[in-house]
Amino acid sequence: MSSKFEPFLALEASAGSGKTFALSVRFVALVLMGAKINEILALTFTNKATSEMKERVFKTFLEFDRFENGDDKAECKELMKMLNKSKDELIILREKYKEDFLRSKLNIYTFDSFFSQIIRSFALNLGLMSDFEIIQNQDSYKNFINKLNKEELNTLAYYIIQTKSKSDFLKNIESLYEKSCEIKTIKNAHFPNKASLEESLNKFISYAKTLSTDKNYQKNFDFESIEDFFAKPIICDLEKKYFEKIIDSEFLQKRAEFLQNAKEYFIQMENYRINILARLLAHFKEARNEDNIKQNALTFSDIALKCYELISDDANKDLIYFRLDGYISHLLIDEFQDTNVLQYQILKPIIAELVSGEGVKKNRSFFYVGDKKQSIYGFRGGKKELFDKLLKDFPQIKLEHLDTNYRSKKIIVDYVNEVFKDKFFDSFNQPNFTLQKSIKEGGYVEILQNQIPSKTDLHEASGKEVLKIIQKLLEKGIKLSEICILVWINKDATLMKEFLEKNSIKAYTQSSVALMDCISVRVLFEYAKACVLKDEFSLYFVNSILEKDLSYTELDLNRGVSEILNYLIHILKLDLSDINLIAYLEYASTFDNFIDFLFYPCELKSLQAQDNGVSIMTVHKSKGLEFENLIVLDRLSKDSNDTQTLMFEYDLEQGWEVRYRHSVRKYLEDENYNAFLMKRKKLQAEDEINCLYVALTRAKNSLFIIKNDESFKTFKSYFKDYEEKQIGVLENKPQEEEKLKNLEQIEEFEKFQKVNLQEIKIKNHLSSKQIYFGLALHEFLQYFDFDEKNNFEFCKQMIYKKYRFFLDDESFKDLFKRLMMLLENENFNKLLTKKTLLKEQIITYNGEQKQLDMLALSDDEAIIIDYKTGLNLNEHKNQVLLYKEAIEKILAKTSTKAFLVYVLKDKVEIIEI
Template structure:
């Protein structure tokens, strides 16, 4: 097929509810009909849920298309209609449908999160990044890292850090988090920036005071200077100057100074202003230099612990990928290797991309757009919406979408398929004045949605929680199902507040809370953890008292001697202990059961407790049924029939960031240390300060846009009269439309499935109970033995990569370095590759492999034992097994091993008298002159 991609390089702006997932999946399907291999299309999303949904949507489109072509009703399917609009013919679709469907079903498409993509990149180049090939992704053991970092500080450093935290009103944990963020920023910052060397801030401050004394002396000599004016100029410290700097800034325009001719002091005043700017710059330099020394100590401590645990966080994976690209590997080589058979890129939710993520992806995107490479037909499809960029606290930078779109054609999705006409019109009217170039959403006429419902209510002195309950009752009394209602709030704390209030008023209302909290912060998990710790150390009353408090018991209470706390043995598996404790404390729910599930992989309490700090596990939702209560951030990407949007219960969180970041386009250019009043004297700092303020205000607006656009049928907005989060929207009380319940049929269908079915599963055992590995050893190995074993594994890997995957020598060597570079040096791995190649190019191997299929790493179970053949060569007449060994030591055992394989292969034809298949075997010693030893049956 030579179908040409329409709009080859496209940036699609997709407002809320405009069908971006459909657009992305349509693009993917279209590319398949243009001849793209599914594995050549890289599709990146920001959540696992989104990537799973994308895969299933594409599969569903292909299946519907395939079935409709078979049934003859293809003209009515939306996917067929859209493909025809894109320029495909019916013949194109019909001729290739079956092959495309089968190829997609059998392939492994690269539809993944951006974190998963960077993970795969780091796996490919781990040797260059100094990371083990078998690294895992999880939470960093923050407490251990922090403790080790603090233990390395002397008394003076500890006191300096304590003073810094006190003066900046931050906790020690916030200080340590700041060090980690600075480390990341130092990696991103433009290294060409030149440091400005000034006098020390102390010396500059003294010079400012001297200038002020000159000015004060002069003002005292002015006849019409009032005592108030004279006193105002008598500043003896920098703190006093910064407390009331208006007289310096306004100068002749200041109310008190208008009648005084200040021109004799104009030069002195300008010198003071310049010195104040220099003071802030010098102070900033000193603070950053002081912090940088601790950043390096913290980084080294953190890296040590992560290497020890063979662990990286998602942020570490991104950072290591960035370091690879910009510091540790040639960029052309990096992207040449990375670009292996990627010809099309689809990027979802691109407004949520961080600067660092964009810097990693940009060269790959540039190469796709340039069209240079092995394949001429390439495309880039970027989807995003700046109005929905709400993750600045995670590092997202909305401007990257605009930057990425500069060289691309631009298009808008103008229809809103989610919301009712009234909700669409209300949101258009509300947000059009707030966004420059706002494109109003349109209501698709073919949609069967009802007219909708919109209500804005000022609560006045009426408590917000009471107003929420009233609106909820109104919806329920109007016939709206609990499952069709969502209450959106600004903070996690508001969720619990509303839940308790509604439960107090009406316990029969089912509530499903979605809180962004860790599993380990839940009450049930804290109870079980303290119980495990007490069982492990019954001499410690600390955990017992914690447990009593968590269970709501008195301090002097105790448990019965027959309690599991006293009778259970600490040597039992943690899963067995937890199950008994859950039953005794009567805390069986999805939180405690999730914790129980985590424990099933561990054999001892020690092992389980040690692993917990690095586990990443969010608390499960209490239920998917009932009225949903969640934060606006949690609701992004979701939709609900009726939304009750609640104003802030408390003020917005104060800004505790201590640094400002200056960007040039989408590159981090400079870090500024925040100091109160600096913007009055440093114009460049002021510009950065205002830019940061504008970005935060923009994100606050985006949060409101996301909240208002979650509603399908109806939107209810509850706002306070004062300090409302909606002030900038200038909302007026309104009531439009009527509440329309969702159809009764769907409600009945939901109710019929409301009770979960309980199924008791029979125990059939597990493989570990009856399958033994072919070779098991419990001996302790020294370093040399361990290196020899790893060399042998590397040798086996060469044969597998060559025979099973037909890989080039360069690719094989790179993968060997990644997997075994920690154990074997480069020359040893080159030797393994050379010896294996010699075997594969020998006349003996060519003879025994002629006209045969090749399988590698063939596993089978025989008499409850797991075996694995290195290589199997076969055709209709002969089966040949090869087993590779790096040493002649134990040759008799090697012979017996291969004879066992041959015996198994011969047994496959028992019962088939017509079968005449010979079985042969070889032990291959690649490191010796005579490599192939044929083995004969007993």
């Protein structure tokens, strides 16, 4: 990075070179320079990145003066260079601004969050209320159809038939809407007359038929439609030597006239269809807008569109940017290569004000960071060309490069340099790849080929090679949780997971575990609910899991959802590096209201479970992550061919280009159409290279690439030209260091949990489903009215709603069957007769708290009841004896009895202790 603070800076940073580091250090530098914290805005693309960025900024600000490996931290050194200050001077500055920093809210948002704030401020201008809801989907198709008159309905039906895109039409219209595609209508475009095309075809055929009586030659004229005729050799394969003996100049002339007429016909048809599409899209926009206003709700895809709509209106534009100009003095943007055109157009006026030094304030700054080589979201509208366009639009922005890789070891960095040095090009088609340096010695790279014997499919062949690699890594002392496998589509991840599990290797995909099944997330959720709703059961759940004695915490519900959750995480002392917690915080930040967040079901899946196992994910999902040991598989499934009838791309110079694919057009020498296809093919090839670059640069210590057997010809290999080799040494993981680390973890765990090893062992035998099953049964009985016995259905519905994300239908069926058996059990009911019932009763005895499931009291008798859903008599007996001893001493009743009530699958068993 620069040795001084550059006010306007673009940072091109290759994989692992410290983009997050650079952005967080710059944010802190601005604070230490005296910038008002509420005037610094940082934008990222995901809620996860937002959470990580806030955490990184906090840590950098508060801890930059600490030592790292006996030396000043990298953040400290960078701040010293950037601000030309000594470490002591930086510490003095931090003390000066510390109170303000800790008191202020950091304005680090996703693009959508920032844009939604703008919309809320001007919601009435869009016909919305400022409390509009953000929803997943908005079904506007019914309203859209209702808007069409009879002629337009016929046009739509004809459009679908002609373009052969019945299944894709709604998806296409939605995609055009989401990308804010402006379709330019063509003047005088009308449905083309086929007469001149057919006339030129007949003239050509009439003459061509007379040139030879050969049967094979005459087959050229046996066809059912004009489209079929284009597949004949006389059109598509005229280069054959056979035709040299037959054709003459008149043949060529009539053929050329026919092809020219065909070209004009299909251009007219395309123009006609584009005009129809423009009309239909306009109706769809009207329908969507009406539905948004009616429901006072926007989808995520609506947010940028509505924001752009606001700033496109001259009446609003000046006021909006004047307001923004008043509080944004410093803008920082992460992963700029993923910016789409709408985002760029919204932000460009803000950037222009910042870099011009004009407007309400002086002393402003603008910074953005990204890597065009990691642009893999073109299908979402990301345009890597915008990274360079911004430099071209604003020459006062200085460009710098980060060329040191802090993630991967040297062997991996050198290999990636070798593979990609001639794969990236600039706009002048010149090689454009900055070789990376590495500061970490060592590393290991292995490229191997799968073997595909007969009757073995590609997934199995690759899976066998994966098993060999995993075994090799395990022998080096590496854990399964330190291994990741990258595939190309979700289906391949599922198939690889199933293969590994059949071979006794635990593996997880992103979709295999519900996020709410992760215990850290569940603890956070239950504690939040306990604090807001004063829910005793939720508090009991948290305390029982953490072995703590927490009480309710008062929350300021006017604060942001993420802010409240971070506060609770601090109280619970949960691990903020937990990937499941990060995902949950990302999800939570999409809510504006904490109560809505608590009651809206989270249906997300976890990236991994709590247990150790190999993680499997797609390359697209791996972006932004890093892995100790990485296995990258070749493609295992055939790519879906690019056969969409409707094609649209955005060109920075020409704007939106819309084309209709037709199989015959490749024979018509339509330069504009062919140039469009070539550009589209080039973009797809660039995306493929970028994906490969992202995949290979995720590895830290070892990288394995499994290429497909060269005899496999079904589809092209991604690694066809990769030579099989081994580079470097796969090192043993230091065992002493690992043992020490494990000892430290055990000591901390035992101190925190305050339970003996036997209890831990027993808990580990329980699956999460068993835990939730037991909790559900206890909670049902806690709320059940044993006197009136009239709220069974109410409790049943309450338990179903609460646990529907943790238990399946079969488990619920079993649960309610057991409960019915218990409540109808004669011996159980005798225990409760003529007793005062105290449920989930907490008592304190010998300085420890105990929680009884049920305490049934009469004047002279106390009955303790403890429910269990699984037999473990010895442990349960000891537990209940402690309860009995405590109640005897505390209540001093004439008689104290204790019962274990086993609510089992097929019977209720009551045992007196």
